[in-house]
Amino acid sequence: MPSLKALKNRIASVKNTRKITKAMQMVAAAKLRRAQEAAEAARPYADRMNAVMAGLSAAAAGNEGAPRLLAGTGSDKVHLLVVMTSERGLCGGFNSTIVRLARARANDLLAHGKTVKILTVGKKGREQLRRDFGTLFVGHVDLTEVRRVGYSNAQSIASDILARFNAGEFDVATLFFNRFQSVISQIPTAQQIIPAQFDSAAAESTSTLYDYEPSEEAILADLLPRNVATQVFTALLENGASEQGARMSAMDNATRNAGDMINKLTIQYNRSRQAAITTELIEIIAGAEAL
Amino acid sequence: MANTLHFDLVSPERKLASVTATEVSIPAAAGDMTAMEGHEPTIATLRPGILRALTSEGVRAFAVTGGFAEITGSTVTVLAERATPVEELSGTLLDDLIDEARELAKVALADGRDDAEKLVNDMLALKTAAGH
Numbered sequence: 001m002p003s004l005k006a007l008k009n010r011i012a013s014v015k016n017t018r019k020i021t022k023a024m025q026m027v028a029a030a031k032l033r034r035a036q037e038a039a040e041a042a043r044p045y046a047d048r049m050n051a052v053m054a055g056l057s058a059a060a061a062g063n064e065g066a067p068r069l070l071a072g073t074g075s076d077k078v079h080l081l082v083v084m085t086s087e088r089g090l091c092g093g094f095n096s097t098i099v100r101l102a103r104a105r106a107n108d109l110l111a112h113g114k115t116v117k118i119l120t121v122g123k124k125g126r127e128q129l130r131r132d133f134g135t136l137f138v139g140h141v142d143l144t145e146v147r148r149v150g151y152s153n154a155q156s157i158a159s160d161i162l163a164r165f166n167a168g169e170f171d172v173a174t175l176f177f178n179r180f181q182s183v184i185s186q187i188p189t190a191q192q193i194i195p196a197q198f199d200s201a202a203a204e205s206t207s208t209l210y211d212y213e214p215s216e217e218a219i220l221a222d223l224l225p226r227n228v229a230t231q232v233f234t235a236l237l238e239n240g241a242s243e244q245g246a247r248m249s250a251m252d253n254a255t256r257n258a259g260d261m262i263n264k265l266t267i268q269y270n271r272s273r274q275a276a277i278t279t280e281l282i283e284i285i286a287g288a289e290a291l
Numbered sequence: 292m293a294n295t296l297h298f299d300l301v302s303p304e305r306k307l308a309s310v311t312a313t314e315v316s317i318p319a320a321a322g323d324m325t326a327m328e329g330h331e332p333t334i335a336t337l338r339p340g341i342l343r344a345l346t347s348e349g350v351r352a353f354a355v356t357g358g359f360a361e362i363t364g365s366t367v368t369v370l371a372e373r374a375t376p377v378e379e380l381s382g383t384l385l386d387d388l389i390d391e392a393r394e395l396a397k398v399a400l401a402d403g404r405d406d407a408e409k410l411v412n413d414m415l416a417l418k419t420a421a422g423h
Contacts, residue, residue, distance in 0.1 A: 044299075151302070151373075211331050211334070212334050219359065222336050223336075226358070
């Protein structure tokens with residue numbers, strides 16, 4: 001049985017923890033709103049881009065000499081996994097779910113005799129993957145200093161990926177990130193970006209026949225690299241919103257757990273106090289009777 | 292009332308404009324073009340330049356860098372990598388862009404060099420056009 005003093009200290013410390021988690025939850029809620037707005041604002045661009053690209057690539061897919069970003073290098077031996085995680089912890093299962101998906105994919109590819117290379121964005125995922133796949137790391141993007149993810153961040157990541165692709169370092173690139181569904185649900189997603197894939201549903205909605213200027217091939221060649229940047233940007237934003245959402249619900253749980261714990265400890269404290277009083281009374285009464 | 296079309300300008304980060312316009316001049320890669328209502332459906336890539344939309348409240352101009360424009364008979368959607376309203380343009384911003392383009396031209400491979408140098412020249416022209 002812990003002493004009264006120890007219990008009192010314990011309660012005070014849990015109360016402090018609750019204050020911190022409560023504050024973190026509120027901060028995450030505010031940041032989440034901003035992240036969601038950013039994701040919302042980026043959507044029209046990504047949607048239009050996707051629709052146009054889907055239409056263009058559907059037309060070009062069958063052609064000989066389609067751009068390599070679309071048709072691929074003709075082999076799928078070397079895979080680049082771009083694992084996007086957060087820079088900060090205390091966000092529940094956010095990083096673990098991404099890492100688990102990436103790890104499963106990497107093991108699967110290795111089992112099939114493929115070569116795997118890993119590019120990490122965000123240090124939390126890097127730390128988790130280092131033990132198993134440390135030797136496969138080819139690069140790391142640090143966004144610790146970035147307060148608000150902008151398109152230029154996505155562009156620099158994309159140009160890094162494209163430079164590696166042009167140097168023949170890999171055949172297939174896949175992005176790993178959490179798609180924001182709601183505060184309590186983020187879906188870990190693997191999205192192949194090279195060779196580019198587009199859902200055919202979007203292609204059908206753009207059935208209008210367009211004139212292309214300068215030419216269809218030139219536009220496709222111009223847009224494919226931009227599309228990589230757009231997809232990276234979308235993934236970064238989705239990830240940002242997911243991170244804040246995950247942190248918010250994790251901190252909400254932590255606050256509630258701290259509350260439960262305080263209640264439990266308080267009851268225990270009161271019982272011990274009462275027990276101490278009772279013991280003292282018995283001692284006094286026993287002393288008085290002995291006289 | 293002249294015939295109008297709907298003009299949207301979106302950058303990856305936000306929607307800059309969504310207005311009704313009578314005509315939109317676009318700095319397309321192969322030369323400037325002006326889209327009016329009933330224009331043939333076209334997709335064109337952009338070069339750095341000034342995009343002008345003639346609306347009922349006057350002309351709205353934006354400096355855009357690469358991207359593309361999608362024109363249908365009743366809408367013009369411009370997806371620009373970077374777009375800034377002309378009023379907010381500053382000489383330093385343009386100089387940054389020009390420096391960036393020069394960097395690109397320096398590292399460009401032989402077959403990309405022409406394009407990269409064209410980009411530099413387009414940027415310089417953009418600066419002149421913006422009056423800085």
